Amino acid sequence: MPTPTESHSPAPAEAGTPVIEFTDVEKRFGDNVVLKDLNFSVARGERVTLIGPSGSGKTTILRLVMTLEELTGGYIHIDGEPLTHEQRGGKRVPVSKKQQKKLRTRIGMVFQQFNLFPNMTVLENIIEAPVHVLGQSKQEAVQKAKSLLEQVGLPDKADAHPTSLSGGQQQRVAIARALAMDPEILLLDEVTSALDPEVVGDVLNILREVADTTNVTMLIVTHEMGFARDVSHKVMMFDGGRVVEEGHPETIFTAPEHERTQKFLGAVLGH
Amino acid sequence: MEFFEDWPGYLDVAINWSDRLLEGLWTTIQLTIFGGLLAFVVAVVLGLIAGSPRAWLRVPARIIIELFRGVSLVVLLFWLMFVLPQIWMRADGLPFEGLVYNTFLLGVMALGINYGAYGAEAVRASMTTVPKGQWEATTALSMSWPHKMRRVIFPQAWALMLPSLTNLWVHLLKGSAIAYIMPFVSDFTAELNQLRRPTDIWFSHAFIGLVVYFILALIITLFMQALEARAKNKLGRGPSLLEILSPAPKPVTAGGAR
Amino acid sequence: MMSHILAVEVDDPTMVDEEEIEGSPFWDWEFAFEAFPQMFMAFLEVTILVTVVGTLIAAVLGLVIAILIMVLPKPLAWIVRWAANFIRMTPIVVQLIFMFWAFLWLDALTIGIIVFGVHYATYMSEVYRAGIESVPKGQWEATTALSMPAARTWRKVVIPQALRSTIPSLGNYAISMFKDTPFLLVIGVAEMVTVAGQIGAPTFRYTEVYTIAGLLFLAASYPTAVLVNRLEKRLAYAH
Numbered sequence: 001m002p003t004p005t006e007s008h009s010p011a012p013a014e015a016g017t018p019v020i021e022f023t024d025v026e027k028r029f030g031d032n033v034v035l036k037d038l039n040f041s042v043a044r045g046e047r048v049t050l051i052g053p054s055g056s057g058k059t060t061i062l063r064l065v066m067t068l069e070e071l072t073g074g075y076i077h078i079d080g081e082p083l084t085h086e087q088r089g090g091k092r093v094p095v096s097k098k099q100q101k102k103l104r105t106r107i108g109m110v111f112q113q114f115n116l117f118p119n120m121t122v123l124e125n126i127i128e129a130p131v132h133v134l135g136q137s138k139q140e141a142v143q144k145a146k147s148l149l150e151q152v153g154l155p156d157k158a159d160a161h162p163t164s165l166s167g168g169q170q171q172r173v174a175i176a177r178a179l180a181m182d183p184e185i186l187l188l189d190e191v192t193s194a195l196d197p198e199v200v201g202d203v204l205n206i207l208r209e210v211a212d213t214t215n216v217t218m219l220i221v222t223h224e225m226g227f228a229r230d231v232s233h234k235v236m237m238f239d240g241g242r243v244v245e246e247g248h249p250e251t252i253f254t255a256p257e258h259e260r261t262q263k264f265l266g267a268v269l270g271h
Numbered sequence: 272m273e274f275f276e277d278w279p280g281y282l283d284v285a286i287n288w289s290d291r292l293l294e295g296l297w298t299t300i301q302l303t304i305f306g307g308l309l310a311f312v313v314a315v316v317l318g319l320i321a322g323s324p325r326a327w328l329r330v331p332a333r334i335i336i337e338l339f340r341g342v343s344l345v346v347l348l349f350w351l352m353f354v355l356p357q358i359w360m361r362a363d364g365l366p367f368e369g370l371v372y373n374t375f376l377l378g379v380m381a382l383g384i385n386y387g388a389y390g391a392e393a394v395r396a397s398m399t400t401v402p403k404g405q406w407e408a409t410t411a412l413s414m415s416w417p418h419k420m421r422r423v424i425f426p427q428a429w430a431l432m433l434p435s436l437t438n439l440w441v442h443l444l445k446g447s448a449i450a451y452i453m454p455f456v457s458d459f460t461a462e463l464n465q466l467r468r469p470t471d472i473w474f475s476h477a478f479i480g481l482v483v484y485f486i487l488a489l490i491i492t493l494f495m496q497a498l499e500a501r502a503k504n505k506l507g508r509g510p511s512l513l514e515i516l517s518p519a520p521k522p523v524t525a526g527g528a529r
Numbered sequence: 530m531m532s533h534i535l536a537v538e539v540d541d542p543t544m545v546d547e548e549e550i551e552g553s554p555f556w557d558w559e560f561a562f563e564a565f566p567q568m569f570m571a572f573l574e575v576t577i578l579v580t581v582v583g584t585l586i587a588a589v590l591g592l593v594i595a596i597l598i599m600v601l602p603k604p605l606a607w608i609v610r611w612a613a614n615f616i617r618m619t620p621i622v623v624q625l626i627f628m629f630w631a632f633l634w635l636d637a638l639t640i641g642i643i644v645f646g647v648h649y650a651t652y653m654s655e656v657y658r659a660g661i662e663s664v665p666k667g668q669w670e671a672t673t674a675l676s677m678p679a680a681r682t683w684r685k686v687v688i689p690q691a692l693r694s695t696i697p698s699l700g701n702y703a704i705s706m707f708k709d710t711p712f713l714l715v716i717g718v719a720e721m722v723t724v725a726g727q728i729g730a731p732t733f734r735y736t737e738v739y740t741i742a743g744l745l746f747l748a749a750s751y752p753t754a755v756l757v758n759r760l761e762k763r764l765a766y767a768h
Contacts, residue, residue: 066411067410101415114404115407117422117427118507119505128422129412132414132418162507163507164507337751338747341746341754342742343722343742344711345712346722346739346742346743349735349742350739350740353739445618445621448620448623449620452715460623463623464626477623477627480623481615481623481624484618485614485618485619488618
């Protein structure tokens with residue numbers, strides 16, 4: 001599986017079934033429509049960054065993929081299989097919980113607020129799901145966890161308590177925890193927004209390395225435009241629940257076509 | 272008041288009656304412990320179900336909780352004592368016949384059900400105060416409902432619900448005094464009340480009786496506070512029990528950012 | 530008032546003629562309708578009366594206790610605090626019996642109201658204490674800066690701010706007291722559950738009376754609890 005890909009490597013060919021596919025997705029909270037008629041797909045191994053002003057629905061997209069929010073219209077397919085609803089006999093019917101759970105194990109997520117479990121040590125946080133959800137042996141999971149901790153630069157923190165770690169350290173553990181599940185899809189939800197500026201770089205470097213050394217599909221929401229530019233194959237600009245513009249990061253960041261994108265980038269990059 | 276006047280005489284009576292008083296005390300302790308255990312089980316089971324996202328589980332649990340909380344403890348006790356056995360009287364050969372006439376057991380049940388329903392509300396409420404991010408992380412890790420409850424949510428809710436459970440257990444101890452009106456249950460209050468008949472210095476005993484209840488309540492409170500300290504320590508907040516109990520407590524190492 | 534019943538005598542359910550029971554229906558509507566008016570009168574005349582007056586005592590006395598603990602010199606405050614703890618952490622049932630025999634010349638209903646009022650006052654004092662402590666420090670500092678005398682500070686600044694947040698708790702304790710009123714049977718006050726027992730005793734028919742008693746408690750306490758809950762939420766939003 002680990003076919004090393006360079007940053008800025010050409011986007012994986014759009015052939016075959018997309019790993020994530022949104023079809024006519026609509027999400028509303030009560031009367032408030034957050035996403036409307038959203039169609040896009042992500043190929044295997046592709047890394048897509050969603051940018052746009054807050055409230056534009058980027059985070060909602062990740063939360064829909066992780067089934068943290070209820071989909072109110074349309075379909076999401078993971079590897080060709082329906083995640084929440086499917087079309088059967090011309091009707092939109094919910095899929096079985098079992099099916100949803102099965103698909104969900106292939107998706108990992110790193111949160112803005114880390115969300116480590118305070119009642120467990122760092123190591124326990126990482127091995128909990130591999131052992132009890134995937135059914136790995138404890139020995140195997142511990143071994144993997146230790147190498148992941150090494151990878152995120154915290155080999156000596158296995159027995160530490162999450163509350164005794166700094167924010168940056170907690171987020172690195174959270175990344176290790178998500179990777180321990182061997183996800184095919186990794187969702188990164190503003191993973192550096194809650195961190196002190198001086199540790200943001202460490203966390204992003206770890207994620208760059210993950211991108212370089214694995215073939216995991218990534219859906220990223222971030223305000224770190226440099227990171228987005230380095231890592232992603234495609235950037236999608238959102239506004240008001242719609243895709244305003246999408247394309248190769250170089251194009252979007254250097255020569256955005258749409259006025260909204262120009263304005264937004266101007267504001268965040270400080271031009 | 273008059274009960275402060277006759278000190279020398281008190282001792283004799285206290286000695287004569289101490290065996291029965293101790294027996295009564297033992298019954299009260301048993302009522303409190305068994306009632307408390309039953310209440311805890313009822314609280315956790317009903318509380319978990321009442322916090323379920325599924326309406327067909329949640330709604331019946333809420334109704335049962337409101338029912339058991341809403342009728343008074345005394346009414347519940349009398350209902351168990353007088354109405355429940357009638358079912359057995361009318362139909363021969365039902366199992367557990369011996370149990371429905373066991374007034375001690377009925378007392379434990381009334382205490383357990385009534386205070387358990389209050390506890391269920393505490394359990395449910397404490398689970399809603401576990402941060403949303405924790406629930407979301409369990410979803411992101413594909414944990415099943417029993418798994419996330421047992422390993423993530425409940426251990427965190429536990430620290431939050433303990434203060435309420437402490438209060439309820441003290442309430443249960445105090446409520447257990449009403450069991451003295453039941454035939455065949457000679458708890459501490461019953462024995463105290465017996466003392467009234469042969470002696471005119473009953474007040475001193477009643478006062479001592481109140482003190483004994485007070486001490487029992489303090490023991491419960493201290494025990495539960497120790498549990499709470501342990502639970503908080505496990506969540507990485509506050510010192511461990513050992514550190515609290517050691518004569519020179521070490522300064523707690525401050526937790527890192529967020 | 531039947532304040533001279535000395536001890537409570539509760540029927541022993543095992544001493545009943547089973548034959549007689551088997552012959553009678555489990556639920557007798559006619560009997561239920563006969564029993565209801567008497568029980569409802571006792572409910573209004575005793576249960577509600579004790580709850581309302583007891584709550585008023587608890588509300589006022591609780592505030593007095595809370596303020597005493599805060600303004601008295603340390604040793605005295607300590608005594609008041611532990612006396613309150615003592616009352617709070619000991620059974621109402623024993624307190625009722627104790628007070629009944631200590632003040633034989635007083636009417637049992639009066640004893641009951643006083644015991645409930647004082648017992649719940651010790652709970653309310655904790656609520657008031659929390660309320661007073663939640664008044665921002667800046668408010669105290671402002672009164673000092675204005676050289677306001679202590680009594681006026683309490684009356685005009687601290688208490689009005691502290692009281693607001695305590696109203697839902699007072700409601701909850703009123704409901705709790707309401708459900709504790711059947712404890713009065715230990716001193717022979719003819720409250721609803723006692724009356725229910727008296728109606729049921731001659732024929733050993735308890736199903737109807739105790740079910741009605743439970744439903745009356747439920748019917749009164751549940752809507753009140755919902756109201757208190759709403760009030761709590763509204764106050765929480767207002768902050």
